[in-house]
Amino acid sequence: MKLLLIGYGKMGKAIEVQAVARGHQIAGIVDPARPGVSITDFDSTAVDAAIEFTHPDSAFNNVMTCLRQGIPVVCGSTGWLHHFSEAQALVQQTGGALFYASNYSVGVNLFFHFNEYIAAKMHQFGGYDVQVKEIHHTQKVDQPSGTALTAAEGILKHFPTKTTWRNEPTEAPQELAVLSERIGQVVGTHIVTYTSNVDAIELKHEAHSREGFVQGALLAAEWLPGRQGVFGMKELLGL
Ligand SMILES: NC(=O)C1=CN([C@@H]2O[C@H](COP(=O)(O)OP(=O)(O)OC[C@H]3O[C@@H](n4cnc5c(N)ncnc54)[C@H](O)[C@@H]3O)[C@@H](O)[C@H]2O)C=CC1
Numbered sequence: 480m481k482l483l484l485i486g487y488g489k490m491g492k493a494i495e496v497q498a499v500a501r502g503h504q505i506a507g508i509v510d511p512a513r514p515g516v517s518i519t520d521f522d523s524t525a526v527d528a529a530i531e532f533t534h535p536d537s538a539f540n541n542v543m544t545c546l547r548q549g550i551p552v553v554c555g556s557t558g559w560l561h562h563f564s565e566a567q568a569l570v571q572q573t574g575g576a577l578f579y580a581s582n583y584s585v586g587v588n589l590f591f592h593f594n595e596y597i598a599a600k601m602h603q604f605g606g607y608d609v610q611v612k613e614i615h616h617t618q619k620v621d622q623p624s625g626t627a628l629t630a631a632e633g634i635l636k637h638f639p640t641k642t643t644w645r646n647e648p649t650e651a652p653q654e655l656a657v658l659s660e661r662i663g664q665v666v667g668t669h670i671v672t673y674t675s676n677v678d679a680i681e682l683k684h685e686a687h688s689r690e691g692f693v694q695g696a697l698l699a700a701e702w703l704p705g706r707q708g709v710f711g712m713k714e715l716l717g718l
Pocket residue numbers: 485486487488489490491509510511512532533534535537541554555556557558580581582583584692
């Protein structure tokens with residue numbers, strides 16, 4: 480496949496290495512640190528898919544430009560979902576394809592699946608409070624992490640005692656605390672904890688490296704061309 484890499488930071492560079500190892504061709508790299516190449520230099524005849532890992536402030540614009548250029552786009556950037564409905568509308572309008580996941584690792588998507596199951600069961604039996612905690616490296620600009628927000632949404636859907644989330648400790652029973660810590664080079668750790676008067680139960684995912692994100696993003700890029708619509712890891716993995 481011919482891939483366009485948008486963002487050539489920690490993720491973009493790791494994706495390049497794995498993509499080449501899987502026999503793909505890098506048709507172009509778009510990053511302000513490497514001026515002179517822009518998404519509008521490409522179209523669906525030049526690339527099969529774009530993979531976008533940049534920044535909360537640039538992701539929406541990059542996704543919209545790919546859709547206008549007719550390029551199927553796999554986006555991993557977090558912190559831009561307040562614009563997501565506009566991207567969905569452009570997918571409909573252009574007949575294009577967008578793949579988005581707050582976390583591309585297969586393990587995290589199993590974690591999301593079990594998180595929803597556990598939330599429903601814990602609500603059914605009662606007596607537990609729940610909180611989400613995420614830990615990431617100190618270069619991360621958005622908080623809470625996209626992964627923590629997806630986990631929080633999964634809990635809110637199945638644990639109706641909680642009606643909203645808050646990114647700080649809270650005593651309000653209807654608020655789900657989603658706590659963030661920034662420590663050194665931590666790749667990404669997410670913990671959902673249920674606590675009662677007598678015990679505690681934890682569901683934890685700890686990424687040991689970025690390899691899981693890279694593999695999932697490449698699987699998505701290999702799967703997306705030829706499809707029309709907005710997709711995520713549930714469709715890709717059949718979860
Ligand atoms: N969904 C997932 O599985 C994962 C998502 N992420 C997210 O991906 C994003 C990027 O993460 P990293 O690679 O670790 O960040 P990074 O800071 O190492 O790299 C970001 C790169 O994007 C470039 N960039 C900034 N504005 C741009 C623009 N307008 N067009 C093209 N490139 C631009 C920067 O120059 C930089 O090279 C973050 O939002 C992060 O939260 C990170 C890892 C996994």
